[in-house]
Amino acid sequence: MLTIALHTLRTRWSTFLGTFVALSLGVALLAVMGLTLASSLDAPDRRPERFATAPVVVRGQDTLSVPTSVGAHVSRETRKLAHPRAVPEATVAKLMKLGTVIADRSFPVHTEGVPRGLIGHPWSTAAFAPYEITAGRAPRTPGEVVTADWARPGQQLHTRHGTVTVVGTVSSLGFENPVFYTDARAAELSPESTQLVVEADATDVRQAAEGESVHVLTGNDRHLADPDPDRDREALTAMNALFGTAGGVTAFVSVFVVASTFAFAVAQRRREFGLLRTAGATPGQIRRTVCAEALLVGVLASATGCVVGAYGAPHVAEWAVDVGLAPGWFTIGDSKWPYHMAFWTGLLVALLGVIAASWRAGRVGPTQALREASVDAKAMTRGRLLCGAGLLLAAVVTLVLSLVTDPGELLHRKTYVSRPMLLITAVALLAPALVRPLTRLVAWLPAQLPGADGMLVRENAAAGVRRTAAVAAPVLVTVALTGSLLGATATLNDAKATETRERTTADFVVVPAGNTGLTASNGATGNTGPTGSKDPAEDPGADGDSGPAENTGTEGDSGAAENTGFDAQTLQQLRTIPGITASATSSSAVYVLEDGVALIRSEARAAEPAPLAVTADLPLAAGKVSDLDDGSIIVNEEWERHTVGQTVDVWLGDGTRKSLRIAAVMTTGTGDNGVYVTPANAPGAHVDRVDVTLIAGADPAVVADELRKAGGHVLTRDQWVRASHPGTDRNTRYGFLLVLGIALLYTGISLANTMVMAASDRVRDLAVLRLAGATHRQVLRVVGAEALTVVAVGGVLGLLVTTINLAGMRGALGLLSVHGPMRIPWPELASVTGACAVLAVVFSVAPAAWAMRRRTVELAGTRE
Structure with a gap:
């Protein structure tokens, strides 16, 4: 053998x-x-960047650690706090006795016409990176700054906090865009310091900080004080x-x-x-x-x-x-x-x-x-039929079970990436039973046209069931994956946008003046409700296409970009504008221990209940917004406890533990319905958005002008909805491109292989056509048209799979009280189907043309 x-x-x-x-x-x-x-598992330890030469860095409490138990096993769950605490003053006093203490104050700097993501620091911390002056000098007055080498000495920058003059530049180190102020000015712009450098012996510092709620960082651990220390991981x-x-x-x-x-x-x-x-x-x-x-x-x-x-x-x-x-x-x-x-x-x-x-x-x-005979009379075997029917039944049953038990599961990326494969396999196995009627349906109209071409195309494709199924199968895979993956993200994004539109009843939305780049990933934008109620640690696949992230402070970013909200003066001016109801809200988080084993982080929005009820229409399943107070919380149906009147034990954004009564319950939605608390339960949070509703008789144009004068970036309701429309993040986008590229490449290989294999079987058929009077061009036209017909059959099957998958997702959204259209990505489907058609025609016509170079009589006598 x-x-x-x-x-x-x-x-x-x-x-x-x-x-x-x-x-x-x-x-x-x-x-x-x-x-x-x-290679990623053997990744080197991250080395410190901002504090590469600092002896010791002391950070305030920035994590929440809660004991959990599974049976007899006891462990601890740890999460990053939304609002790290400052180093206690008593601890600072102890440390100052050991040596020089330098407070690190990091804050965003918003200005126009320069690189985005500028971070302000006190000049005294520049030496720890170390940054060295390359031109000019260090800042000496509140109106002077030192920047990276994208600016030049003498250049003026117009920031939200006033105009400053660049008096010096430093070489960029690649991990941030720094703007250095004098220490006094930095303290004014960022009064709280969540970390500081101590120029003293590490052992002495640890002894002085023993028993305090701080972290003492030395060696490579100093990288935890860098901007976004977890970015590599x-x-x-x-x-x-x-x-x-x-x-x-x-x-x-x-x-x-x-x-x-x-x-x-x-x-x-x-x-x-x-x-x-x-x-x-x-x-x-x-x-x-x-x-x-x-x-x-x-x-x-x-x-x-x-x-x-x-x-x-x-x-x-x-x-x-x-x-x-x-x-x-x-x-x-x-x-x-x-x-x-x-x-x-x-x-x-x-x-x-x-x-x-x-x-x-x-x-x-x-x-x-x-x-x-040459006709495929028994293309569908009993085993193939049973396997195909079994997989189809499994796909339908699991879909129904998910809709009945946990419709939110269908919205997770890992689900809508893997689920189509089951249905694709089922339809592909059943393809021999489906292609004959589909082929006759697709080719019905061409067969009615004058001439024999259409009839020959229909009968050849319908008779060669195995060949038709073999060619249609890879087309089915490519079309179904394209439609299911891209359609799922488009449907989910539109559903999130619909939620934003339905919840936002404010006439205007005002964000800090520097946050003009409103995108789906911008922390200053987003749905009216909090986002990310499903903790990413619990479901890594759920966060890839989430809507706008409301939390403007990046976890673990050393306080950088922590205070991106309105300053007190601007906020006061916005609130005193006549003719409006203003709801000032801020981003925070709460943590809850579910079943004693899982510490879940839910994004929170802090707001006063009365203005919130006027400027937003929350998707409530029970309770009233007006019942929210300092002793209560609004949760969603995803929470383990979600009955109005029940009490839940939570940890606030700064780690403070508190028992709160459930005042109202929101529907689950797309998973972006977090929680609502009052400002008293969001310590450390800064107002980053003001929703404004006009009082009857107020002039919108006048109010908008007053809002701009107060110092904010003003958007109408429609502008806000458009600006906060969620998009697919970069990793998901690259992942889908890679997956679909692989599928299309395999489709090309399969089409080429199948067409070349089939060419030898069709030599005599082509010769018979020539002997019957068909010209060389007519024969090739029939071959090409037959290839297009088979691709169309595969495309229809792929579209069928796409429709079933997206219909399941749309049903899940309906059960979660989200109203939005089912989005089929027609342009992308047309593109991949067109690519498949080109490949099929080329690899069917080329072998046929090569075979017909021999004499017709010789072809007619050719045997396998």
Whole structure:
């Protein structure tokens, strides 16, 4: 059998070329994924940046640690606080006895015409990075600053806190855009200091701070005081999720393509297997022959894929760094296990792909294949029908169960990425039963046109069920993945936008003057309700497409950008404008321990209840907004306890524990319904938005002018809704592009392979057309039209899968009280279907044109 398999591979190399390329590509991608994962696990420890030369850094309490228990096992859950506490004054007094204490004050600097993300610091902290003057001098007066080298000495900057003059510049160190003020001016702009540098012995500092709610940082731990200290870890986690998803899709589509190729190859070789059976071969020997062919192809393809993966991984790492998906230091290491994982997975994929085909080959009788007509009368086997029906039933049942038990689960990225694959597989298995009626339906109109072309296209495609199903299957995969993934994000984003529109009843929304770049990821914008009620730590897949993040302070950012709200003077002016009701709200968070095992963070919005009731229409399921007070909270239905009147124990944004009564309950929505508290329960939060509703008789134009004069960026309700429309984040976008690119590449390989394999079977058919009087061009036109018809059938099946998946998501949104349209991404579907059509036409017409170079009589006498 092995000898026969070797001879088969040599004589039918074109049959197995597509399988070889598909497997090689899959193994290469798996190797790249494994090497990336291994390199991220061996990541070096993050070194301090802002405080590289500081002896000791002391931070106020910035984490919440709560004991949890699972059975007899007791552990602690830790979360970053939304509002880190300042270092206690008593602790500062102790530290000052040990040496010089320098308070670090970090705050955003908003100005126009310069780089975004400017962070202000006291000049005395510049030496710890260290920053060194490259031009000019240090600041001496409140109106002087030192910046990075994007500015020049003498240049004036118009900031929210007044005009300042650049008197010096420093070289950029790459991790921030600093603006250094005098220490006194920095203290005025940022009165609270959540961390400080102590120039003293670390042991003495630890002894002085013992028992205090502070963290003493030395060595590499000083990086925890840097801006966004977790960015490397988060970037690596996101990158691993991206390549993990791509690897899963690669394995899925690889099995799909290999199985399709072997199934079609077996169907083509029925007469060959019949001859072997006539010569005495047993069904087991036939099966072993087919499996041996797959094993040989798998070994060669897997080895080739490992070599390609080793070459491609460093280039992928460079690309990930260039586009900002990976930290700048990221490189591929020298781990060996990813090659073993990729090789053996590729071999397993090859064997899994051939199992069904080998069983079918073994069932060929000694004379059955020799008598069988060219028409595929039994394309759908009983086993395939049962498997397809079972998977379809499983897809429908799991969808219904999710809608009944937990509709919110269907909105998570990990769900709407994986769920389509089950339905795609089911429809692909049932394709032989579906393609014949679909083909007749799609080709019905062309068949009514004058001439025989349309009728020939319809009958050829309908008669060759196996060939039609083999070509339609990869098109189905690509179209269904494109429609399901892109349609899911578009549907979810539109639902979030609908929530914003329905909740926002204010006539104007005012944000701090510097926050003019309103995007879906801008902390100054967002839904009227808080976002991110589902804690990212509990569901990493739920946060990829979330709406605007309301929390303007970045977790763990050393206080940088912590105070992005209105100053007291501006806020007072906004509130005293006549003819309006102003609701000033701020971003915060609360933490709750559910079932004693999970510490959940919920984004919170702090607001006064009376103005809030006038300027917003919260999606309440029970209770009233007006019942909110300093001893209560508004939660949503996702909370474990969500009955009006119940009491919940929570930790506020600064870690303070408090028991609050539930005043009202909001619906779950898209998962962005956080909680509402009063300002008294949001210590450390700064007002970052003011919703304004006009009193009857007030002139909108006059009010808008007054709002601008008070010092804010003013948006009308419609402008706010448009500006806060959520978008797909960069990691998700790159992930989908990678997944869809892989699917389209595999589709091209499968189409090319299937069309080339089918060309040999159609030589005599083409010759008959020529003998019947068809011209060379007419024959090629029929071949091309048939390819387009089959692609259309695959596109219809893909659209069917897309519609079912998106309908499930739309049903989940309806059950969660969210009203929004189902978005089918028609332009993207048209693009991928067009690409499939081009590939199908090229790889069907080209082999046919090559075959017809021989004389027609010779073609008519050609046998397999």
